[in-house]
Amino acid sequence: MTADEPPGRADDAVRPPARIVACPDGPILVRGDVEIVDDQGRPLPRRRRTVALCRCGGTTIPPYCDGTHKANGFTT
Amino acid sequence: MTTAVPAPTQAGRPRAGMSPPAARGPLSALVWSVLAEPPATVGDEARAALADAARAAVARTRDVLADDDVQVTLFVVAELHYRGVAGVDDAWEWDPDLLRAHGVLERAFEAALRERVEVPADVEPGRRSVADVLFRLTAPAPGPSVARFVGRHASDEQLHEFLVHRSVYQLKEADPHTWAVPRLAGAAKAALVEIQADEYGGGTPGRMHSELFARTMHGAGLDPTFGAYVDRVPAVTLAGVNAMSLFGLHRRLRGAIAGHLAAFEMTSSLPNRLYGDGFRRHGYGTATTEYFDEHVEADAVHEQIAARDLAGGLAEAEPELVPDILFGAAVCLYLDDLVAAHVLGAWERGESSLRRA
16 A cells, blocks of 8 residues: 555455345345354354355255255245 | 375376267257367368258257257257367367257257246345245245155165266356356455356365266266266256357356356255255265265355355346346246156156166
């Protein structure tokens, strides 16, 4: 970054803030730089950049969504 | 740390292109014989015969979706736009006389799909309205399905048949939809790229979904080479792949390929859990079931992005494409149903769902 650039600008461009999307009748999508950990603070496996967190409680692969909300009548 | 012996993968194989399958009638026999020569050496008479044979096949057929001769020809000619066909000169890809013949078949195929598929009318061209319709169209239905059968009842031989049907697409998984990338803009384009990046392993070749499927085939003792089993699958299975190629190859049909991807992703997570169960039931290990396990998690993400940001985003950006978005989704579901009816019908009769070797 050079002195001419507004402070923080270049850094923002490289690392956009994490973003959480609450999908209607569905999971919570998480994009960006967020640590996903268990209740002991141990990192949980994250196999992709964007993940969907279960919101209906019915998933077989917690904390991630497996589409079960579509079969168990979950609505938001 | 031990070093596992890597399974043979498509990526490690020489790039020869798919081996040409056997011809299934006068059209494919004629096309194969013409394509065996470099285009520069083929005379006017043989060139004109390509479109003539295509027109004759279309005139002759009673159902283009179930026509082996037409569907295998569509499959091979489209493959020239993917990774090519062994023994066929790459220059045929853009040869005007082959394109003319291809166009005759594509128009008949698209007309049949438009006639057979029901598309919801009067859907508001909004992000939420289009996503809602897609979720409604793809909602899990009770009753018999290939996934339930595979999960609970399929024999080891039927699991192999299931993989053979899947192999004509899954070994090039995601490729037809990637053609839409330069044809979209804005939010829809970003959404498609986000999904496809995950399909292609997020930068790790061994995580590409096509590679995971190759490992599943290897684990089941099947040949993971793309195209190895084309001769074994019926027209209706090829029609599913040919529809994707049709939608992917034409910018005019970018709405349909977006809608197709959305429907594909939206009907994937729950069935893939059952597919994995079927293979676990027969004692297959995680290397073989990883493809299915990966899709349970990945497609629960993809379906949200595909329905809302890709299909919904495209509907907002280009409202006139809404009918085609829904058409593409409906075609995906319709052809899936046709394959399922074929496969389950054969299995219920105690027969193979494949063509004879």
